Amino acid sequence: MAVDTDHLGTRIRLADLWADPYPIYRELRAREPVAWVPAANRYLVTRHREVVHLEKHPETFSAAERDSLMIRVMGHTMLRKDGAAHARERAAAESVLRPRTVRDHWTPIFQRNTDDLISRLYERGEADLFREFAGPLAATNLAAVLGFRDVSAADLQEWSQAMMDGTGNYADDPQVWRRSETAARGVDDAIDAVVPYLRRSPDSSLISAMLHAPDPLSIEEIRGNVKMFIGGGLNEPRDSLAVGAWALLRHPDQLAAVLADPSLWRKAFEETVRWVAPIGMYPRQTTREVELGGTLLPAGARLGVVLGSANRDEEVFPDPDRFDVSRRHNNHIAFGGGPHFCLGSWIARAQVSQVAWPTLFGRLGGLEIVPAEPVRLGGWVFRGVLNLPARWRP
Template sequence: MSTGSAMSTGSAMSTPSATLGATVELARLWSDPYPIYRELRRREPVAWVPAANRYLVARHRDVVALERDPETFSAAERDSLMIRVMGHTMIRKDGAAHARERAAAEPPMRPRVVANHWTTLFQRTADELVDGLYDRGEADLLRDFAGPYAARNLGLVLGLPDAAPADLQEWSQAMMDATGNYVDDPTVWRRSQTAAQQVDDAIDDVLGHLRRRPDESVISAMLHATDPLSVEEIRANVKVIIGGGLNEPRDSLAVGAWALLTHPEQRAAVEADPSLWRRAFEETVRWVSPIGMYPRQTTREVVLGGTRIEAGARIGVLIGSANRDETVFADPDRFDLHRKPNSHVAFGGGPHFCLGSWLARSQVSQVAWPTLFRRLPGLQLAPEPEVELGGWVFRGVLNLPVRWTP
């Protein structure tokens, strides 16, 4: 068992009775988590937070340490909200069980397949959406482009091409809201149950066809893997991919567009040098990480960041905080696409490193941003309404009003 990295991440010992974590309110985290994260990193980097019923891990080095020790910090959280919503997905499994399901789903998301197959389809989606918006001269870029774009692409990649983009967006949001439903809102549970059933129905509609006619999609890959997944396993993993696979590209697309529109010198740089689109993407997911927190559970007593944590404890891995750690990133609250190095952990690490990372990079930095900034002349923020952000388990802009000259 690899315990050294976790045991060496702090010297001063603290306990769950430390006071800072007890003051953390989920509503404040949702509005603006970064001031709270800054204080946690400084005063209590591994803090027991009663409002979240878990220890929150705020520092970059502690996040890296726990990811290097999956035997101690297990993804198989008992009574997981994700399992309640989606079933037992690969994200909530460890070891051989996780590796088997990941291997079945992975082939369509490998870099070469993304480059040679999916990127062309992503470009078609982007062009069709811009064609539909162009004459209007204004739009909410989140609602009218980023959401439908991510949804249509996801339907193609999954093997659900007939799923309406509006349905995919509703399913994703309903299930993601439920996986972060730490306040136990019954309305959120009901909405997620409806979404989960509709996803199952959509999968059932395509299974027969994909069994007979395999294609490049994820569902097809899972059906025809060397060790094929069961229908129950396919359903669970499609649900989790609908969550992250829509959330991450949508929110990184919108946040990054907002960043470039509000940093004209960096926008000018990336438009002059297309190689910088990729760096803009990496800085965007560091600056506002679309998945801001994910859970783990300890399998033994361990010391992390100077805090002794009991066996079976729930952990919240604060990616959104780790990616603004001032000991790793100079001036971390500033958006800077020239940042180098940029050792962000927005896609996690270890055996659970995000499967869809190359899909997100392609959709956003290779296709969506270059298309939007090239095809919408004079693209700029509209004067109102003001852009708002929200979330801490998942974070992004809530609106993005823009205008251009048709």
């Protein structure tokens, strides 16, 4: 899209961002890195240096945005709190998401789930790996991590997508609100069903951790935060898994290098989430008048922190639009930063780079993209592939 006026943001349409935001981001970084975008009702912060700066100063750039779409959909989660309130809720959840717990407890569960799903697909010789592998696997793993006992992968995927659509509903589509409200009720019912069991029988799950923390969370706090985890905890591993598999299949030389040196799976993951950040934008709000990126922001200004742009900033990443697993100094910020750094980052890394990709490429010989059906991408608040038609030799 052409954005050639003095104020680029006034010409930006949400549909253009959804289709392909990167040319727009490139213009904004070069000419107006903190730009008022009426269509999003906020200033978009698109350059790496400003994103890093604002995350270092949460006292000025607050996560507690008033009239937040996330709060409307999910309730007041820890992601929309600052200071002691945020730290308390984060502490109640983080024990089950630490690297050692992920390695020793969750990774074997992820491996069993991955093996089971691939075994069900194997003899067919073809599948949409986004719809039939990445989504179901992320949902099945998430159900285990949360502590749900009778929630299907299909339900979790529907709830997650509906709520994520709601948190990104800057177009104020009433149908999107209805779907997200229905999903939120479904999550609340599932929590209410499992809480009595977890009160009697604590385990390693997130809901159990929040119930039995030294400073336990209330049911309303648990409800909100479980909704948050269903969003990011399904979206991030699903989309990084699918996007990275697609990128590797499009770059057979890089795939060959990773297969020859399994230590590169981790680098492939970091490059994937840099190249297409699964969570492309999140909100902040200024607590005082402040200058950022050459723009004077009033107190109460709504910001969109655009990780999808910052991770392709030419000042930080040479040839940023290229997918390159050999990239050096990959200082991406796909998981945010500061006190709100993504709690589930180690879970996502384990699911995708330690389990799903090595198993997928190891078991499905001759894996390739089906050329007759193009792979589609979409989104800017959340971005990923929308399909991944593939075939292999059974």
